Amino acid sequence: MTACKKPVPEPEPPIVVDVWPELPDPAFPYSEVTFPETWLNDPAMNLFHVNDANNPITDAGATLGRVLFYDPQLSSNMRVSCASCHRPEHGFADGEAVSSGVEGGVTHRNSMALINLAYQRRLFWDAREAELEAQVLKPIAHPDEMGMDLAAIPVRLEGVPYYGELFAEAFGDEEITTDRVALALAQFLRSLQTTSSRYDAGLETGFSNFTAQELEGKSLFFNGETRCAQCHGTLNFFTPSELMVNGLDVNYGAAGDGGLSEFTGNPAQDGLFRVVSLRNIGLTAPYMHDGRFATLREVVDFYADGIQPHPNLNHRLSDTGVGPNGQPPMAMPLNSAQREALVAFLLTLSDTTDFVNSPWGSPF
Ligand code: HEC
Ligand code: HEC
Structure with a gap:
């Protein structure tokens, strides 16, 4: 070998997957x-x-x-x-x-x-x-x-x-x-x-397991001042039947993701996204379709005073709260303690199951 010869790069070693899954016998039911x-x-x-x-x-x-x-x-x-x-x-x-x-x-x-x-x-x-x-x-x-x-x-x-x-x-x-x-x-x-969160336990016990702050957050979540539950409703905290604009951007397409319009090519559907479930929301940061908010406090601050005007803004987040979509956004007069209370409530929706060490965790 001469010193000036270019070294041949080592080929990447093949990946040897020789770990067998560990599975219960009989199978988990x-x-x-x-x-x-x-x-x-x-x-x-x-x-x-x-x-x-x-x-x-x-x-x-x-x-x-x-x-x-x-x-x-x-x-x-x-x-x-x-x-x-x-x-x-x-x-x-x-x-x-x-x-x-x-x-x-x-x-x-x-x-x-x-x-x-x-x-x-x-x-x-x-x-x-x-x-x-x-x-x-x-x-x-x-x-x-x-x-x-x-x-x-x-x-x-x-x-x-x-x-x-x-x-x-x-x-x-x-x-x-x-x-x-x-x-x-x-x-x-x-x-x-x-289905096993502190909120679910609360449903059984009349919420005697909640702190005063969580109770305040719960009442804010379900009241007409925030209207959260009008969209994040049902036992699953979602609206599965309708796509909505919750006012993240003035023009979603221009901001990088037009939602349903990206799929259909119809610009009138700009910004339409699913009202996703808020269960486990304390575990799934960052938030929204592009992960723009790092914390739940940022999410609550957005809803309180950051909702953007948009031709499809859902009427539930408009100042009147009724009528057609596309009206001026609402502002929620929430002080800092109330915002923290809402966050505290959202954290009660996390499942307390240890999924990592469960029949839904990795078998490897
Ligand atoms: C590289 C990251 C990545 C991998 C790997 C991945 N996913 Fe996903 N998954 C995503 C993203 C991002 C979305 C949302 C995509 C969108 O809405 O356009 C998603 C969405 C989903 C959803 C929709 C959930 C809902 O409520 O609508 C399901 C179900 C899902 N993935 C299952 C799977 C399964 C099963 C696999 C393996 C076969 C998998 N994913 C692999 C990133 C990933
Ligand atoms: C008009 C219906 C509507 C109302 C009212 C509403 N939301 Fe949402 N919410 C949405 C939609 C739609 C999304 C998904 C938006 C996206 O990613 O583009 C969303 C997303 C979220 C997310 C992020 C979910 C995730 O997995 O990233 C959180 C957290 C949230 N909302 C909390 C709240 C809270 C708290 C309130 C009340 C202050 C509220 N929402 C009121 C429609 C609504």
Whole structure:
């Protein structure tokens, strides 16, 4: 070798994934997990419940879905799993404004918390997807997320020793198909529920578990001065049926993300986003579709005196609170103590379950 010869770069070492999932035997009974009676008997929640008759949850199906959810081998470079952006310790969001996928790719929007998907009939920030079985394949194929050629999934997973048996238990034979991957992921996600917060405990006890500050925040949240509950309503603190502008920008498209209009190309739909659930909101910072607010106090300050005028501004956030959309924004006369009380209330919506060490945590 002569000294002047350019060194040949070392090839990147192949990624050896030799960790086997640790799974309980018998399987965890995902199929028996049911929502509380109060949810099942609530007429509003019943309107939103997803009909999963085509893909009912089975214990083996959800178990397979759990392994797939945490397995980076589902991505082109074997480094990114669903859980890279949906982490159990963050209410299944990821703590970043936007998320990093394979090959330096960055997502356009803030990773969404995964909340009570059994009641979520419209998916993504702009509700562009309706069916979870179709949705779960989108991030796998997306070049900035997992970058995987969907047609290559069966071959990739056939090379992984533990999958044959997991597919056989879930579907009756060892055949690995992309459709089965989607069915299993959807079963796992639908079995995941968030119904055990201090707020839920309060519903049982008349809120005797709340501090004076949390009680004040609760009454502010549900009163006409803030109107929070007019949009973040129901037991799930959301409005699943309608997209709305909550006044973040004067022109969302110009600010970088036009919401539904990006998908439909119709500029009249600028700024329309889903009224997402506020459950686990204390775990899923930063906030809004682009993660622009780092803290809940910033969110409350925005609603109190930062709502921007917009032709689609929802009427509930206008000064009159009734009539057509697009009226001048409301201002909420909230002092600092009241704003902190609202934040304290929002923090009571966090699930107290330790999801990391649960049947919904990583099996690896
Ligand atoms: C690189 C980061 C990233 C990865 C990897 C990723 N996601 Fe996501 N996920 C996001 C972002 C960002 C959104 C919101 C996208 C949007 O609205 O345009 C999202 C939205 C979702 C939603 C919609 C939730 C709702 O309430 O509408 C589901 C469900 C979901 N992801 C499941 C998955 C699954 C399953 C995987 C693995 C197969 C996965 N994600 C991989 C970033 C990621
Ligand atoms: C007119 C309906 C409406 C009202 C009233 C409303 N919101 Fe929202 N909220 C939305 C919409 C729509 C979004 C998503 C906006 C986006 O990201 O572009 C949102 C997002 C949020 C988020 C961020 C969620 C996340 O996962 O990032 C929080 C927190 C929040 N709202 C709290 C409140 C509070 C507190 C109030 C009362 C002071 C309130 N909202 C009143 C419609 C509303």
